Amino acid sequence: MTGVGPARTLVSTELHGSLDDPLLSSMMFLNEITSRFPDAISFAPGRPYEGLFDTDRIPEYLAAYTDHLATERGMSAAEIGTALFQYGRTNGQIHDLIARTVANDEGMLVAPEAIVVTVGAQEGMVLTLRALFAGPRDVLLVSSPCYVGITGAARLLDIEIVPVPEGESGIDPETVAEVAAMVRARGQRPRALYVVPDFANPSGVSMPVPRRHHLLRVAADEDLVVIEDNPYGFFARDDELRPTLRSLDTDGTVVYLGSFAKTCFPGARVGYVLADQRVVHPDGSVTLLADQLAKIKSMLTVNTSSLSQAVIGGILAANGCRLRDANQDTIRFYRENMERLLSLLRHHLSPGLGVAWNTPGGGFFLVLDVPFVADEAALVRSARDHGVLWTPMSSFYPDGGGTHQLRLSCSYVEPDRLDEGVRRLAAFITEATEATEAGATNVQLTRLA
Amino acid sequence: MTGVGPARTLVSTELHGSLDDPLLSSMMFLNEITSRFPDAISFAPGRPYEGLFDTDRIPEYLAAYTDHLATERGMSAAEIGTALFQYGRTNGQIHDLIARTVANDEGMLVAPEAIVVTVGAQEGMVLTLRALFAGPRDVLLVSSPCYVGITGAARLLDIEIVPVPEGESGIDPETVAEVAAMVRARGQRPRALYVVPDFANPSGVSMPVPRRHHLLRVAADEDLVVIEDNPYGFFARDDELRPTLRSLDTDGTVVYLGSFAKTCFPGARVGYVLADQRVVHPDGSVTLLADQLAKIKSMLTVNTSSLSQAVIGGILAANGCRLRDANQDTIRFYRENMERLLSLLRHHLSPGLGVAWNTPGGGFFLVLDVPFVADEAALVRSARDHGVLWTPMSSFYPDGGGTHQLRLSCSYVEPDRLDEGVRRLAAFITEATEATEAGATNVQLTRLA
Numbered sequence: 001m002t003g004v005g006p007a008r009t010l011v012s013t014e015l016h017g018s019l020d021d022p023l024l025s026s027m028m029f030l031n032e033i034t035s036r037f038p039d040a041i042s043f044a045p046g047r048p049y050e051g052l053f054d055t056d057r058i059p060e061y062l063a064a065y066t067d068h069l070a071t072e073r074g075m076s077a078a079e080i081g082t083a084l085f086q087y088g089r090t091n092g093q094i095h096d097l098i099a100r101t102v103a104n105d106e107g108m109l110v111a112p113e114a115i116v117v118t119v120g121a122q123e124g125m126v127l128t129l130r131a132l133f134a135g136p137r138d139v140l141l142v143s144s145p146c147y148v149g150i151t152g153a154a155r156l157l158d159i160e161i162v163p164v165p166e167g168e169s170g171i172d173p174e175t176v177a178e179v180a181a182m183v184r185a186r187g188q189r190p191r192a193l194y195v196v197p198d199f200a201n202p203s204g205v206s207m208p209v210p211r212r213h214h215l216l217r218v219a220a221d222e223d224l225v226v227i228e229d230n231p232y233g234f235f236a237r238d239d240e241l242r243p244t245l246r247s248l249d250t251d252g253t254v255v256y257l258g259s260f261a262k263t264c265f266p267g268a269r270v271g272y273v274l275a276d277q278r279v280v281h282p283d284g285s286v287t288l289l290a291d292q293l294a295k296i297k298s299m300l301t302v303n304t305s306s307l308s309q310a311v312i313g314g315i316l317a318a319n320g321c322r323l324r325d326a327n328q329d330t331i332r333f334y335r336e337n338m339e340r341l342l343s344l345l346r347h348h349l350s351p352g353l354g355v356a357w358n359t360p361g362g363g364f365f366l367v368l369d370v371p372f373v374a375d376e377a378a379l380v381r382s383a384r385d386h387g388v389l390w391t392p393m394s395s396f397y398p399d400g401g402g403t404h405q406l407r408l409s410c411s412y413v414e415p416d417r418l419d420e421g422v423r424r425l426a427a428f429i430t431e432a433t434e435a436t437e438a439g440a441t442n443v444q445l446t447r448l449a
Numbered sequence: 450m451t452g453v454g455p456a457r458t459l460v461s462t463e464l465h466g467s468l469d470d471p472l473l474s475s476m477m478f479l480n481e482i483t484s485r486f487p488d489a490i491s492f493a494p495g496r497p498y499e500g501l502f503d504t505d506r507i508p509e510y511l512a513a514y515t516d517h518l519a520t521e522r523g524m525s526a527a528e529i530g531t532a533l534f535q536y537g538r539t540n541g542q543i544h545d546l547i548a549r550t551v552a553n554d555e556g557m558l559v560a561p562e563a564i565v566v567t568v569g570a571q572e573g574m575v576l577t578l579r580a581l582f583a584g585p586r587d588v589l590l591v592s593s594p595c596y597v598g599i600t601g602a603a604r605l606l607d608i609e610i611v612p613v614p615e616g617e618s619g620i621d622p623e624t625v626a627e628v629a630a631m632v633r634a635r636g637q638r639p640r641a642l643y644v645v646p647d648f649a650n651p652s653g654v655s656m657p658v659p660r661r662h663h664l665l666r667v668a669a670d671e672d673l674v675v676i677e678d679n680p681y682g683f684f685a686r687d688d689e690l691r692p693t694l695r696s697l698d699t700d701g702t703v704v705y706l707g708s709f710a711k712t713c714f715p716g717a718r719v720g721y722v723l724a725d726q727r728v729v730h731p732d733g734s735v736t737l738l739a740d741q742l743a744k745i746k747s748m749l750t751v752n753t754s755s756l757s758q759a760v761i762g763g764i765l766a767a768n769g770c771r772l773r774d775a776n777q778d779t780i781r782f783y784r785e786n787m788e789r790l791l792s793l794l795r796h797h798l799s800p801g802l803g804v805a806w807n808t809p810g811g812g813f814f815l816v817l818d819v820p821f822v823a824d825e826a827a828l829v830r831s832a833r834d835h836g837v838l839w840t841p842m843s844s845f846y847p848d849g850g851g852t853h854q855l856r857l858s859c860s861y862v863e864p865d866r867l868d869e870g871v872r873r874l875a876a877f878i879t880e881a882t883e884a885t886e887a888g889a890t891n892v893q894l895t896r897l898a
Contacts, residue, residue, distance in 0.1 A: 016580055024744055048535075058756065268756060278458045292464060295474065305719075307507065
């Protein structure tokens with residue numbers, strides 16, 4: 001750290017508590033270690049593969065959007081200039097294109113005015129939590145393990161989370177009901193449940209369709225809002241269509257978080273929230289939950305970048321608002337990479353090693369159970385000594401757990417490096433297992449600063 | 450409101466309290482009324498003038514940025530593609546260009562790693578408040594009247610604000626000390642002070658240089674962090690350079706919020722925070738406050754749009770990181786519009802009307818004192834019956850006040866409509882004053898829903 005100019009000292013213990021939260025730090029740590037070991041083969045990040053996107057086409061997408069505004073919305077050149085230049089509608093300007101896309105791709109029928117365009121799905125989480133959670137009585141239920149984005153967002157807003165253990169078929173709706181009852185028994189309100197039904201991050205597990213229906217019934221009974229996050233839904237290993245919770249929802253239980261990070265590109269930072277729930281005010285007036293989210297957004301980011309909306313809007317318009325079709329090459333890529341990774345794990349990890357893993361139906365992630373402590377110190381040794389990166393699962397358990405698990409992502413590895421990557425992983429696992437057996441446990445090693 | 454699909458009913462009183470905050474609603478209301486009366490001449494929004502920006506040049510700026518990455522940072526085509534496509538550094542990727550720009554334009558010397566690129570200055574406010582405010586004991590001091598963006602951000606995070614009355618020369622440092630002592634006396638901690646020293650929104654007032662030095666001394670004595678927001682600093686009516694608080698700060702009191710909304714364009718949603726304060730952790734390690742803000746950002750928006758950073762970075766690079774020079778036409782435009790507005794007010798508002806106004810040293814805004822209640826209902830009558838828009842000042846007083854004041858902005862009006870605009874305003878003011886004198890006060894009218 002070098003500093004130019006003044007440098008007042010602040011004390012970290014007097015800053016907001018979220019800054020000391022290990023879950024909040026884990027994302028930063030993972031980004032940092034990826035940049036510290038640039039030559040390592042990385043099964044760590046949930047980043048999308050870059051090989052299928054041509055950034056030179058950005059001006060072309062921009063033009064596709066301005067053409068759309070001119071021809072479909074009849075906007076003049078001056079009006080198009082304003083759309084790109086000026087502050088705009090808080091809820092966003094590509095809501096009509098998104099409404100058509102989610103109808104085409106997922107059969108979700110949502111009025112455009114019930115859509116809020118957000119700075120990625122992450123802002124969607126913050127908006128949704130901030131609107132729904134009135135005070136310390138309100139509690140958020142999350143799966144355990146759970147995506148750190150939602151637990152971090154909750155931590156920033158001082159929202160208490162209560163974990164619901166996840167099994168091979170996702171969370172059990174009956175357990176959700178039990179946890180909700182337990183929360184209520186201690187005088188709090190189980191306000192919402194966050195869930196990724198398809199190929200969850202970090203576990204890779206999905207919820208079977210009957211369980212989805214069951215979960216919706218339980219949520220309605222328990223007066224729980226379901227916050228459905230679906231960044232990986234396109235990337236199934238088969239061609240079976242998995243209905244989103246939102247598409248099965250008949251009574252407005254689900255607030256749906258959408259992302260273009262994996263289906264278009266993450267640098268744009270464009271996501272969206274489908275929030276057509278009615279909000280009744282004391283004077284009897286009724287608004288959409290989307291309108292309430294927009295109020296929050298006006299104080300958080302004001303608008304989502306017009307340039308990003310234009311480029312994503314251009315991609316949607318240029319593909320007839322059929323993003324699943326536009327993603328056929330990408331879908332094939334992840335499918336083949338996941339198949340190859342599973343095959344290589346079977347090939348290189350001998351049964352004698354005591355390692356097991358799950359076989360997700362799609363997505364980016366799978367989980368390995370290992371006989372040693374797979375913490376950040378182990379990750380550093382893996383990167384430094386073996387040139388291979390992965391993610392400690394313990395980062396994803398809000399209440400502890402996952403100490404002997406690691407997450408592998410197949411999304412960011414070049415196909416021709418998969419074999420070498422799994423070889424390195426096998427070497428690291430072998431060494432770590434032997435070291436554990438020899439009694440040199442990781443817990444004795446200094447935890448990485 | 451039309452709805453497709455399910456529509457669960459939520460009760461507004463069970464949502465977060467910020468959603469009922471009148472300050473939070475006022476920005477939305479102002480946006481809405483602008484769109485409801487598109488033909489009105491608008492002195493209402495703080496939006497920048499659009500006539501000087503050519504959106505067709507966006508691909509050119511994009512190319513200027515990628516050229517900069519290739520030539521100055523030696524990045525390959527693949528690396529440039531990654532910079533535009535992928536998740537990136539949480540703190541941003543144009544921090545070096547911003548460091549050079551603030552050094553050239555404001556004489557502020559800040560290490561690039563102490564800069565966080567944000568989704569507009571608004572996200573900068575949220576990051577700074579979230580990091581600095583640990584809990585309910587911590588209180589934010591704000592000027593009164595005050596920009597609604599900061600009071601809204603505080604409300605979202607349940608941070609208590611305490612107003613400091615503003616005079617013709619901004620806030621009085623001695624009053625800041627008194628308010629801080631009062632806060633301390635009731636067992637709370639005055640943690641930070643938000644201030645716009647140049648051409649404040651909404652009042653248009655500026656702090657004289659001696660008062661700036663005085664404020665920094667008081668803030669250091671009171672252990673207050675000063676959050677300086679400077680969106681309008683370039684737009685002085687004279688050529689005198691006004692030193693920012695940050696440039697006068699010798700002991701790290703100031704966290705500086707920067708914006709490109711008025712000097713480049715608002716649709717990009719790019720701002721920045723200069724935060725080179727040292728943060729000491731319990732283990733003795735030291736980080737920059739910027740690093741802590743980045744942690745918060747990783748859970749709020751993850752990154753600022755790479756496309757927006759590229760276009761703003763391209764504008765900076767193409768202009769040798771001298772944005773003040775690049776803004777000469779814009780500076781001249783606002784200067785002339787403000788002069789013309791002041792001259793027209795003198796011409797059209799007869800002394801007999803009982804109206805007075807201030808004469809700001811620059812910026813977008815001035816304030817009229819009027820003999821009637823200038824509330825949202827009055828604004829609706831002004832728009833509907835006279836075709837002229839302005840902003841009720843009462844929206845900007847956290848603790849009430851400003852009932853007989855309105856804000857005029859000169860930034861968004863075409864120069865050739867200024868005369869007609871002030872004529873309409875004079876007609877509205879005459880009518881409203883006469884109606885008040887006739888006893889038909891606005892308070893009896895139904896407040897607009």
